[in-house]
Amino acid sequence: MRRRLCQTLARSCQQCCRKNNLLVLRELRFRKVEMKKHKYIFVIGGVMSGVGKGVATSALAALLQDKGFGVNTMKVDPYLNVDAGTMNPTEHGEVFVLSSGLETDQDMGNYERFLGRDLGPEDYMTSGMVYKHVIEKERALGYKGKFVEAIPHVTDEIRRRFLLSAEASGSDISVIEIGGTIGDYQNALFIEAARVLKIKNPEDVIFILVSYLPVPGTIGEMKTRPTQNAIRQLNSYGVQPDIIIARGPEALDHKRKEKIAFSCSVPVDNVISAPDIESIYEVPVNFEKDNLSGIVLGLLRLNRRRKNGLKKWKTFVNRLKGAVKAVHIGIVGKYFDTGDFILSDAYISVIEAVKHSAAKLGLKPRLSWLNAKDFEGPNADVSALKNYDGVIVPGGFGETGIAGKLAAIRFVRENKIPYFGLCYGMQLAVIEFARNVLGIKDAHTSEIDPGTANTVIDIMPDQKKIIAEQKYGATMRLGSYPAHLQPGTIARMAYGKEIISERHRHRYEVNPKYITDLEKGGLVFSGRSPDGVLMEIAELPRKKHPFFLGTQFHPEFQARPLSPHPLFTAFLKAAAARRKH
Numbered sequence: 001m002r003r004r005l006c007q008t009l010a011r012s013c014q015q016c017c018r019k020n021n022l023l024v025l026r027e028l029r030f031r032k033v034e035m036k037k038h039k040y041i042f043v044i045g046g047v048m049s050g051v052g053k054g055v056a057t058s059a060l061a062a063l064l065q066d067k068g069f070g071v072n073t074m075k076v077d078p079y080l081n082v083d084a085g086t087m088n089p090t091e092h093g094e095v096f097v098l099s100s101g102l103e104t105d106q107d108m109g110n111y112e113r114f115l116g117r118d119l120g121p122e123d124y125m126t127s128g129m130v131y132k133h134v135i136e137k138e139r140a141l142g143y144k145g146k147f148v149e150a151i152p153h154v155t156d157e158i159r160r161r162f163l164l165s166a167e168a169s170g171s172d173i174s175v176i177e178i179g180g181t182i183g184d185y186q187n188a189l190f191i192e193a194a195r196v197l198k199i200k201n202p203e204d205v206i207f208i209l210v211s212y213l214p215v216p217g218t219i220g221e222m223k224t225r226p227t228q229n230a231i232r233q234l235n236s237y238g239v240q241p242d243i244i245i246a247r248g249p250e251a252l253d254h255k256r257k258e259k260i261a262f263s264c265s266v267p268v269d270n271v272i273s274a275p276d277i278e279s280i281y282e283v284p285v286n287f288e289k290d291n292l293s294g295i296v297l298g299l300l301r302l303n304r305r306r307k308n309g310l311k312k313w314k315t316f317v318n319r320l321k322g323a324v325k326a327v328h329i330g331i332v333g334k335y336f337d338t339g340d341f342i343l344s345d346a347y348i349s350v351i352e353a354v355k356h357s358a359a360k361l362g363l364k365p366r367l368s369w370l371n372a373k374d375f376e377g378p379n380a381d382v383s384a385l386k387n388y389d390g391v392i393v394p395g396g397f398g399e400t401g402i403a404g405k406l407a408a409i410r411f412v413r414e415n416k417i418p419y420f421g422l423c424y425g426m427q428l429a430v431i432e433f434a435r436n437v438l439g440i441k442d443a444h445t446s447e448i449d450p451g452t453a454n455t456v457i458d459i460m461p462d463q464k465k466i467i468a469e470q471k472y473g474a475t476m477r478l479g480s481y482p483a484h485l486q487p488g489t490i491a492r493m494a495y496g497k498e499i500i501s502e503r504h505r506h507r508y509e510v511n512p513k514y515i516t517d518l519e520k521g522g523l524v525f526s527g528r529s530p531d532g533v534l535m536e537i538a539e540l541p542r543k544k545h546p547f548f549l550g551t552q553f554h555p556e557f558q559a560r561p562l563s564p565h566p567l568f569t570a571f572l573k574a575a576a577a578r579r580k581h
Contacts, residue, residue: 038166039173039204039300042194044241046182046211046230051247053210054107056274057177058114059283060208062313063293064173065115066284068305072169073111074123074162074176075104078186082128085476093345097505097557098124101479107177109349109557114284116560122168125161127186133157150189158193173300182209182233195238206299209234209241210274213248213256222248224260231264242299243270243292251275270295279355281317281561284310316359316561323364327575329354330388332370332408334401350394350422353559357569363576372401375408382411390418390547390575393425395505395554399448406432413540418547418574420567423506426538426550427457430510430518438521447508456518458511477504481529481553483536489526490549491537494570500527502536502553509552510535527551547574 041060045053057073065071081087084095085103096109102121112119134157138148166174178194180187198205211227231241244266246252252273261268272290277283287293288310297304333347351367358365368388375382385391391412393405405425409432412419421429427445434443434456445457460477480501485492492498510518512533515525522544527537539549551567559565 037201037204038171039302040162040166040194040197040201041173041175041206041208041296041300042191043175043177043208043210044182044191044234044239045178045180046209046234047214047226048212049181051181051210051212052274053177053179054110055280055283056208056210056245057107057175058110059280059287060292060296061111061175062114062284063287063310064175064296066306066308066310066313067293067297069173069302070169070171071115071173071175072123072165072171073115073119074125074165074174075107075111075179076158076176076187076190077105077124077126077179078184078190079126080128080131081126082132083124083126089346094348095505096349097478097503097554099480099503103478103505105179106345106348109352110280113352113560116562120165120168122161122165125158125165127189130154130157130161151192154189155193155196158190159197162193162197172302182230182237188237191234191237191239198239203301206242206296207234207239208243208245210245210247213246213252215249222250222252222256224256224263227260228263241266243272243295245272245274245292247274249276279317279320281313281320284313285317312562319359319362320355323358323362325363325576326366327358327363327572327579328366328368328387328389329572329575330368330370330385330391332372332375332391332393332405334372334396334398334405347394349554349556349559350392353556353565353568354392354572356559356561356564357572359561360564360569361572361576363572365572370408372404372408375404376401380404380407382407385411385417386415388417389579390420390571392571393419393421393428394556395423395425397424397447402428402448406435410436413545413548416545418571418578419545419549420547420571421550422556423504423552423554426552427508427510429548429550430523430538431456433521433523434514434518437523438517445508454514456511456514457508459508476507479503483527483553484530485537486524486526486528489524489537490539490542490547490570491526491567494566496566502551502555503557504553506552510538546578547571 043053043057045051061071061073083103084092084105087095094106095103096106097103098108098121099118100121102124104124108119108124134148134154137143162176178187178190209231211230213222213224213227215222234241244260244264246260257268257271260271272287272292277286331347354365354367374380385408391408393409405428409419409429431443431445434440440454442452443454443456444452446455446459480503482499482501485495485498485500515535519525522540524539524541525535526539528535536552537549555565555567559568
């Protein structure tokens with residue numbers, strides 16, 4: 001009896017100890033979570049737009065990641081569009097598609113390239129998204145009959161999205177770029193939301209102002225007054241920058257650092273020089289010269305976790321700058337009507353993808369912008385394409401320049417000049433092949449000529465109803481989809497694997513009715529959807545052409561500095577081989 005009582009008491013003690021230990025363990029875990037406070041860095045622009053906030057945000061994120069921290073970046077766009085999908089590239093630049101399918105601002109592409117990883121839909125926010133959510137919540141009585149106002153309801157929703165982005169990424173630090181310029185009416189609520197977050201978490205939030213210091217030609221001296229005025233305007237919002245990144249055509253001298261520091265109440269060491277440079281990929285290295293990451297970590301009360309010194313990054317930059325063997329690439333595009341400076345934004349991911357692969361191969365890419373309209377008409381001289389080692393036809397929409405692109409594609413196919421077609425560039429390559437190899441003279445895409453008898457490229461069946469209802473936003477085939485690659489093809493050899501996943505943005509596909517005839521004529525569909533219905537990659541065999549390949553997807557969206565895209569690398573290899581001859 002006594003033994004049973006002792007055994008019962010012993011079991012009871014063990015259970016009690018386990019329970020207490022579990023409670024202690026839970027308490028320790030809770031305290032650990034509380035101790036690990038998330039940090040926020042807000043990047044704001046001053047003086048003018050296009051000052052380089054996106055590159056500064058990307059570079060800082062890369063530096064902090066190099067120091068051993070989990071970092072997520074977030075872009076805030078103050079426009080009322082719900083996403084970037086319906087915007088004209090000549091006005092807003094490239095639409096960058098995330099793996100999730102969300103159509104975003106081109107800065108998201110820079111973030112992914114500098115961090116070397118995918119970002120999620122939580123990492124992008126527009127005024128349209130915020131207002132849409134608030135209005136829908138109000139309609140559903142989510143505010144329980146209260147007045148719904150910009151402050152606090154809109155700013156609360158903005159802060160909720162800041163926190164959601166941090167939580168979804170599981171990161172230590174969020175670097176958040178607020179689009180626009182100080183003084184814009186549109187971004188004031190986002191700055192207000194950031195200010196409130198700073199009040200609630202004073203040790204966990206800092207502000208960085210990226211401002212421009214002009215050097216007027218007639219004066220020849222860098223002027224600080226516009227930056228001083230921008231900071232005064234920011235102060236009127238209740239925000240004081242902790243760091244100022246001084247952009248300009250020249251490096252900032254110490255005298256002007258002192259002047260900015262004194263007039264703007266910022267320590268002189270916290271004024272970072274950011275002069276114009278040849279490549280955006282040099283920015284992290286330049287920032288480290290002024291110890292930007294060390295200053296940021298000090299302000300956030302964080303200790304560096306590792307010391308990598310940007311070794312891989314510096315190797316890439318040195319390859320990029322040190323390459324001397326030129327390869328000439330012509331990009332046949334259509335977004336030229338508003339100037340070359342807009343063009344580079346419209347095709348920015350393509351341009352950067354070429355640079356990444358060129359650096360890997362030790363090549364120096366010489367890019368030329370070729371207006372597709374110049375290859376149209378009876379007097380057009382398409383033979384000028386002989387001067388290029390390779391030709392790219394990037395993505396696009398609509399009829400403008402299509403005849404010129406088709407003429408260019410025919411010329412490079414017949415003259416065995418390496419060709420790389422992206423999305424629309426693949427569709428046009430299929431049309432050109434059908435017309436000039438198979439003899440189907442009226443072969444076309446239903447996007448341009450829905451009445452033609454031979455719609456070699458046709459709208460996807462599920463898209464017809466969407467178009468009829470005029471639902472254009474976020475309704476294309478968007479985001480990452482898998483594809484199977486055929487053995488022995490250029491694509492399979494480039495990737496080195498059977499199954500791939502790439503990002504899409506289109507409504508039209510190769511019409512299944514013509515696939516058999518196209519293949520009999522010699523065109524190879526080397527990549528297909530898992531069910532075999534959708535054609536993802538079209539190419540000519542290497543024995544017929546050194547490199548003639550088009551993708552229905554956008555490979556440029558997954559090209560990274562430290563991991564170049566295999567198809568761009570294969571294309572540049574073929575272009576370099578042509579140059580040898």
